[in-house]
């Protein structure tokens with residue numbers, strides 16, 4: 087009985103997803119494992135893990151296992167007279183019936199997803215677009231058919247992969263139900279892109295990003311304030327703004343650089359070869375970049391790494407996943423940056439990366 091339940095409810099999840107998918111309690115569907123590139127010198131994710139693809143049958147099997155858990159929860163809810171509503175009592179009753187679920191991280195994820203309305207899903211891991219188009223379409227169709235309440239399905243993607251895919255293929259993937267892509271731009275500066283081994287040029291970023299938008303995806307581009315350190319901050323700010331203006335994505339999301347243990351950039355930092363920006367210098371770099379932005383995206387600081395304080399001691403920027411609407415709110419963001427420059431001036435001038443570890 088225990089073994090049968092274990093088999094029936096068995097599915098795989100990965101570790102990482104963007105914070106905006108955590109905030110909306112997305113259902114996590116693992117379509118590949120780890121990162122097929124895995125060389126970026128600032129990145130500590132997936133480092134010890136090997137990339138592998140999963141077959142459509144494996145992924146569809148996971149979707150069916152999740153559907154079986156949802157069905158089990160709904161049945162118990164009805165038995166308890168709750169008419170299909172899911173709450174803690176229902177989850178506990180299901181665990182008592184199938185104790186194998188007691189140690190399942192996936193069960194908690196499904197529970198949170200259901201009680202938050204079962205609206206969004208995220209395809210893991212680092213670059214789902216690397217999957218053959220017909221296979222990804224097959225997976226997406228199965229996912230959408232199995233869970234019709236979904237109103238948004240998102241995934242990570244690499245610019246390089248987007249640039250290489252045919253536009254018809256991207257459109258087919260979008261039509262099959264993948265709505266939003268999260269892309270790690272990091273910087274638009276070619277020298278810095280090469281240094282961090284991003285595996286793409288600024289031109290590749292622009293081509294991939296524009297194709298994603300043309301194919302109908304909502305596009306989130308992530309950039310990394312401070313990535314160039316004291317040596318390269320100006321070119322980093324200017325070229326990142328240039329590339330983002332060209333792409334004109336729907337969202338840009340700030341992920342300030344910090345040296346992550348176990349990465350080549352951490353080693354560089356430890357050896358004194360990388361001079362990080364102080365919080366005030368980070369603000370000045372941010373000002374240089376934001377001043378150049380001339381697009382219609384939403385600018386988001388939706389991560390604790392955006393640690394700068396405002397005059398009242400709280401976070402300087404809103405951490406909303408919808409961020410600030412440009413160009414309308416550009417003056418507001420620039421004003422906040424001025425406030426941040428003044429506040430950080432009165433603080434310790436060296437960056438304290440410990441708060442981020």
Ligand code: SF4
Pocket residue numbers: 121122123124125126129130131132212244270
């Ligand atoms: S592509 Fe993304 S996940 Fe892969 S190494 Fe680079 S930053 Fe890390």
